[in-house]
Amino acid sequence: MKRIPIVTNVLEYNQSVAQEIRRTLSSRTLVLNLLSSPGAGKTTLIERTIAALKDELRFAVVEGDLTTTLDADRVAAYEVPVVQINTAGGCHLEARQVMAALSQLALKDVDVLIIENVGNLVCPTAFDLGEDAKVVVTSLTEGDDKPLKYPGAFVAAQVIVINKLDLAPYLPVSLAKLRAAIATIHPHAPVIALSCTTGVGFDAWLDWIREAVRTKHAKV
Amino acid sequence: MKRIPIVTNVLEYNQSVAQEIRRTLSSRTLVLNLLSSPGAGKTTLIERTIAALKDELRFAVVEGDLTTTLDADRVAAYEVPVVQINTAGGCHLEARQVMAALSQLALKDVDVLIIENVGNLVCPTAFDLGEDAKVVVTSLTEGDDKPLKYPGAFVAAQVIVINKLDLAPYLPVSLAKLRAAIATIHPHAPVIALSCTTGVGFDAWLDWIREAVRTKHAKV
Numbered sequence: 001m002k003r004i005p006i007v008t009n010v011l012e013y014n015q016s017v018a019q020e021i022r023r024t025l026s027s028r029t030l031v032l033n034l035l036s037s038p039g040a041g042k043t044t045l046i047e048r049t050i051a052a053l054k055d056e057l058r059f060a061v062v063e064g065d066l067t068t069t070l071d072a073d074r075v076a077a078y079e080v081p082v083v084q085i086n087t088a089g090g091c092h093l094e095a096r097q098v099m100a101a102l103s104q105l106a107l108k109d110v111d112v113l114i115i116e117n118v119g120n121l122v123c124p125t126a127f128d129l130g131e132d133a134k135v136v137v138t139s140l141t142e143g144d145d146k147p148l149k150y151p152g153a154f155v156a157a158q159v160i161v162i163n164k165l166d167l168a169p170y171l172p173v174s175l176a177k178l179r180a181a182i183a184t185i186h187p188h189a190p191v192i193a194l195s196c197t198t199g200v201g202f203d204a205w206l207d208w209i210r211e212a213v214r215t216k217h218a219k220v
Numbered sequence: 221m222k223r224i225p226i227v228t229n230v231l232e233y234n235q236s237v238a239q240e241i242r243r244t245l246s247s248r249t250l251v252l253n254l255l256s257s258p259g260a261g262k263t264t265l266i267e268r269t270i271a272a273l274k275d276e277l278r279f280a281v282v283e284g285d286l287t288t289t290l291d292a293d294r295v296a297a298y299e300v301p302v303v304q305i306n307t308a309g310g311c312h313l314e315a316r317q318v319m320a321a322l323s324q325l326a327l328k329d330v331d332v333l334i335i336e337n338v339g340n341l342v343c344p345t346a347f348d349l350g351e352d353a354k355v356v357v358t359s360l361t362e363g364d365d366k367p368l369k370y371p372g373a374f375v376a377a378q379v380i381v382i383n384k385l386d387l388a389p390y391l392p393v394s395l396a397k398l399r400a401a402i403a404t405i406h407p408h409a410p411v412i413a414l415s416c417t418t419g420v421g422f423d424a425w426l427d428w429i430r431e432a433v434r435t436k437h438a439k440v
Contacts, residue, residue: 038257038341038370039362066342068368089372091311091342119370121258122286122311122340141361141384142259148288150258150339152309164361170390172417197392 017095021130033131038119133158237315241350253351258339353378
């Protein structure tokens with residue numbers, strides 16, 4: 001009888017590659033892993049963030065999508081290094097894909113590496129990509145009950161961004177209820193409500209990034 | 221050396237249970253499998269549909285969520301039989317879960333069984349739940365590029381509902397571009413644009429259901 005090899009636990013293997021990513025990157029590079037439902041506004045958040053901070057910090061971006069380079073094309077217009085990972089149907093990014101993408105980027109002197117995960121509030125949560133922080137973006141249009149219904153992502157987040165605040169007057173959704181739902185699931189998580197369209201609340205997000213970069217540098 | 225059992229292909233097993241569901245249900249029961257991103261409005265669509273058609277058709281609902289009974293509680297208020305499946309973190313419903321749920325429902329004389337899948341535009345696509353039609357709900361707030369970025373769900377759909385049409389004036393999103401993106405991915409799919417909030421476009425959706433019920437009955 002043939003010997004059947006035992007496949008190492010997928011998550012354990014992913015974790016070991018995530019640690020390799022941490023060793024590969026400069027200890028001064030802040031790595032953010034952006035998670036959300038499809039269409040919550042991750043790419044727009046990245047665009048606005050780079051536009052606001054590009055004279056202050058050096059960015060690089062890894063875009064994860066099932067298919068297409070639509071998001072990478074948008075980000076590349078801001079003249080930052082960007083690599084697209086197509087998962088060919090895969091529902092989340094894995095560390096080995098990010099590791100391969102890093103070889104395509106000039107990583108020296110990058111202050112902030114942003115990884116935009118596949119739009120999916122469930123599967124990406126379990127896969128460490130070598131990040132310093134998971135950023136969960138939830139759009140106000142998705143309703144005020146999503147933290148209760150998809151707790152895994154919200155528990156894993158180091159910061160939670162509530163996007164599309166400009167639409168509040170037109171939605172049957174309560175910002176206070178959404179904040180209360182987040183507080184139930186992850187009581188001490190910083191929560192930043194903003195609109196990428198109007199810019200309201202955006203300064204708090206930029207300050208969060210600046211502070212995260214400072215904290216990272218202080219550890220070196 | 222111990223013999224290691226070979227696990228049957230997950231999708232093949234799921235397919236066999238889906239066929240069992242088809243044999244279990246009355247051949248007169250239309251089964252719809254609702255797929256979307258979190259917060260696209262599946263539950264609200266179900267609520268409005270039942271409110272509009274409950275004197276005409278008999279409904280039953282299976283709710284799929286990672287956790288909580290929030291959606292099932294909302295639907296139960298319309299006095300239709302409803303069962304909640306909690307996937308305990310699982311990113312999609314599988315036929316075996318639906319089969320187990322059916323034993324909790326009085327299925328005799330149900331005209332339309334609606335299965336609300338976990339909010340996820342990727343993973344549920346591959347899992348047949350014994351449905352007659354996959355209904356993909358996409359909210360205008362998610363942007364006009366989602367069919368291109370998440371083609372699997374749109375290809376698999378028998379009908380595509382564009383929801384939250386009432387928000388069009390406030391969004392940097394083009395309904396024409398969204399329709400064009402759908403046409404690229406699935407040229408002949410029926411597309412119904414509507415708002416569950418204002419009711420605009422809703423009659424076309426109700427007519428689609430009535431016609432699907434008639435078609436199902438005609439096959440008996």
